[in-house]
Amino acid sequence: MSKGRDGAGAGGAAAVLLRYLREQNRPYSAQDAFSNLQREHGLGKAAVVKALEQLAQQGRIREKAYGKQKIYFADQEQLPAASDAELRGLDAQIAALSGQVQALQQSCRQMEAELKDLSSSMTTCEMAKEIKELKRDCESYTEKLGRMKSATNHVTPEEKEKVCSEQKLYCREWRRRKRMATELLDAILEGYPKSKKQFFEEVGIETDEEHNVVLPAAV
Numbered sequence: 453m454s455k456g457r458d459g460a461g462a463g464g465a466a467a468v469l470l471r472y473l474r475e476q477n478r479p480y481s482a483q484d485a486f487s488n489l490q491r492e493h494g495l496g497k498a499a500v501v502k503a504l505e506q507l508a509q510q511g512r513i514r515e516k517a518y519g520k521q522k523i524y525f526a527d528q529e530q531l532p533a534a535s536d537a538e539l540r541g542l543d544a545q546i547a548a549l550s551g552q553v554q555a556l557q558q559s560c561r562q563m564e565a566e567l568k569d570l571s572s573s574m575t576t577c578e579m580a581k582e583i584k585e586l587k588r589d590c591e592s593y594t595e596k597l598g599r600m601k602s603a604t605n606h607v608t609p610e611e612k613e614k615v616c617s618e619q620k621l622y623c624r625e626w627r628r629r630k631r632m633a634t635e636l637l638d639a640i641l642e643g644y645p646k647s648k649k650q651f652f653e654e655v656g657i658e659t660d661e662e663h664n665v666v667l668p669a670a671v
Contacts, residue, residue: 465503468493469524473513479525623668630660630667 469485480488486500504524508515514527534542574582637648637657644651652659660667 465493465495465499466507468495469500469503470507470512473524473526474531477526477531479516479523481521481523485524619668626667 468489472485472489473480482497482501482504485504486495486497489495489500490497504513504515507513508524512527512530513524516523516525637651641648641651646654651657
Protein backbone atom coordinates (compact mmCIF):
# COMPACT_ATOMS: atom_id res chain seq x y z
CA MET A 453 0.00 0.00 0.00
CA SER A 454 1.41 3.39 -0.98
CA LYS A 455 1.96 5.91 1.79
CA GLY A 456 1.28 8.85 -0.60
CA ARG A 457 0.81 12.13 1.20
CA ASP A 458 1.20 10.46 4.60
CA GLY A 459 4.96 10.61 4.25
CA ALA A 460 6.64 7.99 6.46
CA GLY A 461 3.29 6.64 7.68
CA ALA A 462 1.60 6.94 11.07
CA GLY A 463 4.77 6.07 12.96
CA GLY A 464 6.86 8.57 11.07
CA ALA A 465 4.18 11.26 11.41
CA ALA A 466 3.97 10.65 15.16
CA ALA A 467 7.75 11.03 15.54
CA VAL A 468 7.77 14.25 13.51
CA LEU A 469 4.84 15.70 15.47
CA LEU A 470 6.24 14.70 18.86
CA ARG A 471 9.58 16.30 18.08
CA TYR A 472 7.90 19.41 16.69
CA LEU A 473 5.62 19.91 19.70
CA ARG A 474 8.52 19.48 22.11
CA GLU A 475 10.78 21.86 20.20
CA GLN A 476 8.13 24.57 19.83
CA ASN A 477 6.60 23.90 23.29
CA ARG A 478 3.36 25.68 22.46
CA PRO A 479 -0.21 24.49 21.67
CA TYR A 480 -1.30 23.69 18.13
CA SER A 481 -4.50 22.47 16.55
CA ALA A 482 -4.33 19.61 14.05
CA GLN A 483 -4.86 22.11 11.22
CA ASP A 484 -2.02 24.35 12.47
CA ALA A 485 0.36 21.39 12.81
CA PHE A 486 -0.58 20.15 9.34
CA SER A 487 -0.09 23.62 7.79
CA ASN A 488 3.32 24.06 9.46
CA LEU A 489 4.72 20.61 8.64
CA GLN A 490 3.00 19.61 5.39
CA ARG A 491 5.43 21.29 3.02
CA GLU A 492 8.65 20.17 4.73
CA HIS A 493 7.62 16.61 5.68
CA GLY A 494 4.84 15.88 3.17
CA LEU A 495 2.39 14.87 5.87
CA GLY A 496 -1.26 14.42 4.96
CA LYS A 497 -4.06 15.93 7.03
CA ALA A 498 -5.49 12.50 7.98
CA ALA A 499 -2.05 11.25 9.08
CA VAL A 500 -1.52 14.33 11.27
CA VAL A 501 -4.91 14.00 12.96
CA LYS A 502 -4.42 10.26 13.55
CA ALA A 503 -0.86 10.67 14.87
CA LEU A 504 -1.87 13.44 17.30
CA GLU A 505 -4.76 11.38 18.65
CA GLN A 506 -2.49 8.35 19.12
CA LEU A 507 0.17 10.41 20.88
CA ALA A 508 -2.48 11.85 23.21
CA GLN A 509 -3.91 8.38 23.95
CA GLN A 510 -0.39 7.12 24.72
CA GLY A 511 0.16 10.00 27.14
CA ARG A 512 3.15 11.31 25.20
CA ILE A 513 1.45 14.68 24.56
CA ARG A 514 -1.47 16.49 26.13
CA GLU A 515 -4.84 17.16 24.48
CA LYS A 516 -7.37 19.85 25.42
CA ALA A 517 -10.77 20.49 23.85
CA TYR A 518 -12.22 23.96 23.26
CA GLY A 519 -15.73 23.42 21.96
CA LYS A 520 -15.43 21.39 18.77
CA GLN A 521 -11.72 22.11 18.36
CA LYS A 522 -8.86 20.27 20.04
CA ILE A 523 -5.37 21.55 20.69
CA TYR A 524 -2.25 19.50 21.37
CA PHE A 525 0.90 20.41 23.26
CA ALA A 526 3.94 18.77 24.77
CA ASP A 527 3.63 17.18 28.22
CA GLN A 528 5.66 19.53 30.40
CA GLU A 529 6.56 16.75 32.82
CA GLN A 530 8.33 14.87 30.04
CA LEU A 531 10.51 17.83 29.06
CA PRO A 532 13.97 18.17 30.64
CA ALA A 533 14.17 20.64 33.50
CA ALA A 534 15.95 23.87 32.67
CA SER A 535 19.15 24.71 34.50
CA ASP A 536 19.59 27.83 36.60
CA ALA A 537 21.67 29.36 33.83
CA GLU A 538 18.97 28.63 31.25
CA LEU A 539 16.30 30.11 33.52
CA ARG A 540 18.39 33.24 34.04
CA GLY A 541 18.84 33.47 30.28
CA LEU A 542 15.10 33.15 29.74
CA ASP A 543 14.44 35.81 32.40
CA ALA A 544 16.87 38.15 30.64
CA GLN A 545 15.22 37.43 27.31
CA ILE A 546 11.77 38.09 28.81
CA ALA A 547 12.98 41.39 30.29
CA ALA A 548 14.47 42.45 26.95
CA LEU A 549 11.31 41.53 25.06
CA SER A 550 9.16 43.32 27.65
CA GLY A 551 11.22 46.46 27.10
CA GLN A 552 10.74 46.13 23.36
CA VAL A 553 7.00 45.68 23.83
CA GLN A 554 6.78 48.82 25.98
CA ALA A 555 8.77 50.82 23.43
CA LEU A 556 6.53 49.60 20.61
CA GLN A 557 3.40 50.40 22.62
CA GLN A 558 4.68 53.92 23.26
CA SER A 559 5.48 54.31 19.57
CA CYS A 560 1.99 53.06 18.66
CA ARG A 561 0.39 55.58 21.04
CA GLN A 562 2.38 58.41 19.48
CA MET A 563 1.44 57.33 15.97
CA GLU A 564 -2.21 57.00 16.99
CA ALA A 565 -2.12 60.57 18.37
CA GLU A 566 -0.51 61.83 15.15
CA LEU A 567 -3.10 59.95 13.10
CA LYS A 568 -5.90 61.50 15.15
CA ASP A 569 -4.48 65.00 14.59
CA LEU A 570 -4.09 64.38 10.87
CA SER A 571 -7.59 62.94 10.60
CA SER A 572 -9.07 66.06 12.20
CA SER A 573 -7.00 68.42 10.03
CA MET A 574 -8.11 69.77 6.68
CA THR A 575 -6.88 68.12 3.53
CA THR A 576 -4.77 69.99 0.99
CA CYS A 577 -7.82 70.52 -1.22
CA GLU A 578 -9.88 71.79 1.72
CA MET A 579 -7.11 74.19 2.77
CA ALA A 580 -6.79 75.51 -0.80
CA LYS A 581 -10.56 76.11 -0.91
CA GLU A 582 -10.48 77.83 2.50
CA ILE A 583 -7.60 80.10 1.43
CA LYS A 584 -9.47 81.02 -1.74
CA GLU A 585 -12.60 81.94 0.23
CA LEU A 586 -10.60 83.98 2.76
CA LYS A 587 -8.88 85.89 -0.03
CA ARG A 588 -12.25 86.64 -1.58
CA ASP A 589 -13.55 87.89 1.80
CA CYS A 590 -10.45 90.07 2.24
CA GLU A 591 -10.95 91.61 -1.17
CA SER A 592 -14.60 92.31 -0.38
CA TYR A 593 -13.75 93.92 2.98
CA THR A 594 -10.94 95.94 1.43
CA GLU A 595 -13.30 97.25 -1.22
CA LYS A 596 -15.93 98.09 1.38
CA LEU A 597 -13.37 99.87 3.56
CA GLY A 598 -12.20 101.87 0.58
CA ARG A 599 -15.75 103.04 -0.16
CA MET A 600 -16.25 104.02 3.46
CA LYS A 601 -13.02 106.02 3.53
CA SER A 602 -13.84 107.84 0.31
CA ALA A 603 -17.44 108.63 1.32
CA THR A 604 -18.33 112.28 1.95
CA ASN A 605 -21.26 111.69 4.31
CA HIS A 606 -19.27 110.93 7.44
CA VAL A 607 -20.78 111.94 10.79
CA THR A 608 -18.76 114.67 12.44
CA PRO A 609 -17.87 114.48 16.14
CA GLU A 610 -20.21 117.43 16.77
CA GLU A 611 -23.14 115.68 15.09
CA LYS A 612 -22.44 112.50 17.04
CA GLU A 613 -22.35 114.44 20.32
CA LYS A 614 -25.66 116.11 19.50
CA VAL A 615 -27.37 112.78 18.77
CA CYS A 616 -26.03 111.25 21.98
CA SER A 617 -27.21 114.24 24.02
CA GLU A 618 -30.69 114.02 22.50
CA GLN A 619 -30.83 110.30 23.24
CA LYS A 620 -29.98 110.92 26.89
CA LEU A 621 -32.66 113.63 27.10
CA TYR A 622 -35.37 111.47 25.57
CA CYS A 623 -34.43 108.51 27.79
CA ARG A 624 -34.64 110.64 30.92
CA GLU A 625 -38.04 111.92 29.81
CA TRP A 626 -39.16 108.38 29.04
CA ARG A 627 -38.19 107.22 32.54
CA ARG A 628 -39.89 110.21 34.16
CA ARG A 629 -43.16 109.75 32.33
CA LYS A 630 -43.13 105.99 32.88
CA ARG A 631 -42.61 106.53 36.61
CA MET A 632 -45.46 109.08 36.73
CA ALA A 633 -47.81 106.78 34.82
CA THR A 634 -46.96 103.83 37.07
CA GLU A 635 -47.63 105.83 40.23
CA LEU A 636 -50.94 107.09 38.83
CA LEU A 637 -52.10 103.63 37.79
CA ASP A 638 -51.12 102.12 41.14
CA ALA A 639 -53.23 104.77 42.89
CA ILE A 640 -56.23 103.97 40.68
CA LEU A 641 -55.84 100.22 41.12
CA GLU A 642 -56.04 100.56 44.92
CA GLY A 643 -59.80 101.15 44.62
CA TYR A 644 -60.41 99.14 41.46
CA PRO A 645 -62.36 95.92 42.13
CA LYS A 646 -60.87 93.93 39.27
CA SER A 647 -57.36 92.86 38.35
CA LYS A 648 -54.67 95.06 36.89
CA LYS A 649 -54.83 93.17 33.59
CA GLN A 650 -58.59 93.67 33.31
CA PHE A 651 -58.21 97.37 34.04
CA PHE A 652 -55.58 97.79 31.31
CA GLU A 653 -57.85 95.96 28.83
CA GLU A 654 -60.87 98.12 29.67
CA VAL A 655 -58.95 101.40 29.49
CA GLY A 656 -56.87 100.33 26.47
CA ILE A 657 -53.43 100.71 28.03
CA GLU A 658 -50.51 99.05 26.24
CA THR A 659 -47.28 98.56 28.17
CA ASP A 660 -43.68 98.52 27.01
CA GLU A 661 -43.41 94.90 28.12
CA GLU A 662 -46.24 93.79 25.82
CA HIS A 663 -44.28 95.05 22.83
CA ASN A 664 -40.89 93.86 24.14
CA VAL A 665 -39.68 97.44 24.40
CA VAL A 666 -36.74 97.90 26.75
CA LEU A 667 -35.65 101.23 28.13
CA PRO A 668 -31.97 101.86 27.27
CA ALA A 669 -29.57 101.70 30.18
CA ALA A 670 -28.67 105.02 31.74
CA VAL A 671 -25.33 106.41 30.52
